[in-house]
Amino acid sequence: MMLRTCVFAMAVGLCIDITTFCATGFGASIPKTGPISFDVFGSMLRLWVVAGIRLVILFGVSLLTLGSIKPVLKRWLAVHCFLAPVYETGQLMLHGSSPESTHGSLGGPSLWLLCTAAAAAAALFWEKTFPDSSEESHGKEKTQKARVLFMRVLYFYRPDTLLLVGAFIFLSLAVLCEMFIPFYTGKVIDILASQYKWNDFLTAIILMGLYSLGSSFSAGCRGGLFMCAINSFTSRMKVELFGALVKQEISFFETIKTGDITSRLSTDTTKMARAVALNVNVLLRTLIKIVGMLSLMMSLSWKLTLLMLMETPVTGLLQGVYDNYYLRLTKEVQDSMARANEAAGETVAGIRTVRSFNTERSEASHYDHRLMDTHTLKTRRDTVRAVYVLLRRLTALVMQVAMLYYGRLFIQRGQMSTGNLVSFILYQSNLGTNIRTLIYIFGDMLNSVGAAGKVFEYLDREPQVSTKGTLQPETLTGHVHFHNLSFSYPTRQERKVLQGFSLELRPGQLTALVGPSGGGKSTCVSLLERFYQPQQGEILLDGQPLHSYQHHYLHRKVAMVGQEPVLFSGSIKDNIAYGLADCSLERVQEAARRANAHSFISQLEKGYDTDVGERGGQMSGGEKQRIAIARALIREPQVLILDEVTSALDTESEHMVRGFTQICPSQTLLVIAHRLKTIERADQIILIDQGTVLEQGTHQQLMDRKGGYYKLRERLFTEDDTSH
Numbered sequence: 001m002m003l004r005t006c007v008f009a010m011a012v013g014l015c016i017d018i019t020t021f022c023a024t025g026f027g028a029s030i031p032k033t034g035p036i037s038f039d040v041f042g043s044m045l046r047l048w049v050v051a052g053i054r055l056v057i058l059f060g061v062s063l064l065t066l067g068s069i070k071p072v073l074k075r076w077l078a079v080h081c082f083l084a085p086v087y088e089t090g091q092l093m094l095h096g097s098s099p100e101s102t103h104g105s106l107g108g109p110s111l112w113l114l115c116t117a118a119a120a121a122a123a124l125f126w127e128k129t130f131p132d133s134s135e136e137s138h139g140k141e142k143t144q145k146a147r148v149l150f151m152r153v154l155y156f157y158r159p160d161t162l163l164l165v166g167a168f169i170f171l172s173l174a175v176l177c178e179m180f181i182p183f184y185t186g187k188v189i190d191i192l193a194s195q196y197k198w199n200d201f202l203t204a205i206i207l208m209g210l211y212s213l214g215s216s217f218s219a220g221c222r223g224g225l226f227m228c229a230i231n232s233f234t235s236r237m238k239v240e241l242f243g244a245l246v247k248q249e250i251s252f253f254e255t256i257k258t259g260d261i262t263s264r265l266s267t268d269t270t271k272m273a274r275a276v277a278l279n280v281n282v283l284l285r286t287l288i289k290i291v292g293m294l295s296l297m298m299s300l301s302w303k304l305t306l307l308m309l310m311e312t313p314v315t316g317l318l319q320g321v322y323d324n325y326y327l328r329l330t331k332e333v334q335d336s337m338a339r340a341n342e343a344a345g346e347t348v349a350g351i352r353t354v355r356s357f358n359t360e361r362s363e364a365s366h367y368d369h370r371l372m373d374t375h376t377l378k379t380r381r382d383t384v385r386a387v388y389v390l391l392r393r394l395t396a397l398v399m400q401v402a403m404l405y406y407g408r409l410f411i412q413r414g415q416m417s418t419g420n421l422v423s424f425i426l427y428q429s430n431l432g433t434n435i436r437t438l439i440y441i442f443g444d445m446l447n448s449v450g451a452a453g454k455v456f457e458y459l460d461r462e463p464q465v466s467t468k469g470t471l472q473p474e475t476l477t478g479h480v481h482f483h484n485l486s487f488s489y490p491t492r493q494e495r496k497v498l499q500g501f502s503l504e505l506r507p508g509q510l511t512a513l514v515g516p517s518g519g520g521k522s523t524c525v526s527l528l529e530r531f532y533q534p535q536q537g538e539i540l541l542d543g544q545p546l547h548s549y550q551h552h553y554l555h556r557k558v559a560m561v562g563q564e565p566v567l568f569s570g571s572i573k574d575n576i577a578y579g580l581a582d583c584s585l586e587r588v589q590e591a592a593r594r595a596n597a598h599s600f601i602s603q604l605e606k607g608y609d610t611d612v613g614e615r616g617g618q619m620s621g622g623e624k625q626r627i628a629i630a631r632a633l634i635r636e637p638q639v640l641i642l643d644e645v646t647s648a649l650d651t652e653s654e655h656m657v658r659g660f661t662q663i664c665p666s667q668t669l670l671v672i673a674h675r676l677k678t679i680e681r682a683d684q685i686i687l688i689d690q691g692t693v694l695e696q697g698t699h700q701q702l703m704d705r706k707g708g709y710y711k712l713r714e715r716l717f718t719e720d721d722t723s724h
Ligand SMILES: Nc1ncnc2c1ncn2[C@@H]1O[C@H](COP(=O)(O)OP(=O)(O)OP(=O)(O)O)[C@@H](O)[C@H]1O
Pocket: 254, 489, 491, 492, 497, 515, 516, 517, 518, 519, 520, 521, 522, 523, 524
């Protein structure tokens, strides 16, 4: 019932509209020939007024029937009502009268139908390209965010203000000079076409030369200054970002892929630098050019200028649609290339595993598949580009033909000279390019600002494990107390790794953590190193919470040798003295002696200057661990943690670990060991399983108890025996 009323009311509305349209004589009321007269203007005015009245009627009917008018309907009604007067006015302006051929044999109803169909097509096209609804508000938000980000990038450019100001001055000069070249080209043609005056010709040629020279010189200076600003901004940004990244807590690096971080550092910082310097450069240059050229073109022929401007919405729409598709496809291509590179990188990094499992062929075909994906995406992207170029060229061609047609008409009527037409056409082709650039640059700027958003996201991120403690007592005994800890890893919050965990580590004592794999031993160490923050309970160091200690102080006093010690490329000396400025060779050697590393280092050809290779690749597992122990000992820590350190050491070094109590008599020693033999003499042994302390005592006490420790030991010894 409701729908029927609506359809009926809309039909009535359209009937009223078509009647008004025909009654006012659209397409018949304007004199077809003759100069523009008062009558013509009167008729024009009537057409516009009638269009307004029709719009009000149609709006009224729509409101009454539908209750509210959707934006798409509003656009359609507006175009539907105003298309005819716009068309008539355009014709009038170009021809000075409404030529007979304008509507041909089209009568009132046919013209009305044509306008309706054209308006519907335009509204549909608009709706498809720039949809409204929820996306509209999202788009607004995005633009607003982009603006804020853009201002922040600009703010970071402060140190390069001088360079940028210089660049903008040269930019304006270059554009201004460039703009006058077509103007003087036209002038020269006019001089040549008329009665030739040598002086005029020479002046025009000299001026043209000067403008060309000025434009080239300024463009060169502008480019140089902009590049300087971009490079200095990028380096500054990279340093800041890197500083912010290394401050983040460990779980941050577990959740974010390394590729993401490196791409922020390398690609996004450069992109955001370009967002301001290059894009603003192009934007300003294009804007100045467009305004300048438009005013020069208006002075040459305002009618042709209006005609030419009709191309802009078409180009804009075309560019908008293309940018959307092209950017999306480009991103897909980049992702797919990253996947292919990742596959190649993984294979090369794990070449030993690949060789031993004989998977060279399957890895190659895996890489091939990834490359094929990239290839398909690239082909699609290039096809989109080809279609776009074709359409763009076609639009430009149509405009060029129209321009030449009307140009000839105006020259015949004496409304412009041949030189003017040449200048105009030179400007027109240039203007088209500039308008396209302007539209593209807006999109690109949003994109670059998007990259800035990602960089700022990391830059603003507050590490979840704070490093803002201030405590730095002169003396520290190293008494550690794990107090009722509960912890789960941020990446696996549902699984409790430690639960109600309490433990005391005393200075001058060796404490050993033992237990089945996955029990939570390394987790205790990670918490003591403040890699993570426990969800419940706290760790006290000399009675003070761990987080209240100053970051550098804490990591000097609590040193650790991890399960897989990481060395950095550089000499052995640099690795041992890692993080300590001005550390003498004697100190390094002393630490190496205590770590039982001196003898093997001395046997190396370059001694302490031997390069350890990337990630210590040129050292054996045991050598790496001894260097890592020396690196820890040189800091003279009060709490020393050795995580699984015995696993890669030879028997001699195992003795050294057992002798740690002599090397560090007053320090707190914490050892995680699988070879239970090495910790028999420990002052206390803690058996950990499923995140809780199961047993605690000396070796003898635990053996007498015949509990978990006893069984673990039995099992390990049986395994050892069977393996021999
Ligand atoms: N970074 C991490 N993110 C999520 N879960 C982790 C992480 N590190 C360890 N775990 C999990 O926490 C539990 C305890 O691990 P932990 O490394 O502390 O055990 P462990 O007793 O040291 O074992 P092992 O003797 O094999 O080294 C395991 O189940 C492990 O899978």
